[in-house]
Amino acid sequence: MLIASIAELFFWFFWEFLLSFILYTTGAIVLRFISFGRVRKPLFMPSIFSNEKRLAKNDFFSAYVSGFFFYLILLAFIIWIG
Template identity: 70%
Template structure:
């Protein structure tokens, strides 16, 4: 029972908070690094989940960009 609650909490945390944060960061980083040539839409948290389901392939590349931004930032902080 406790494992199920922990798994549910992790899923909620990932689905709503981390995915929104990684997507938003990735969209901003892509816009800044390309000097505005690559523009990805920024969504409000309430609209984000419905839009994410419509365009999975486009969202994945922005997620990865946001993830690598935080990975590089963490690496620089540790170094």
């Protein structure tokens, strides 16, 4: 039971601080690149990212999804080449 709680805490920490920041930042850059600069999602420093994410939950979703699909397509491309 204790090991499961520690594993869940580690996963939450990993997702909340590292993966969500990376997916959002990548998605914001991809959206800006694909739309030729018309869609501008703000880029945040890691220290203020979690505070800003809590304030504007709905605004962050499109950047998350874009970042996730970017890495998914990149992974599929690498598997296809290799």
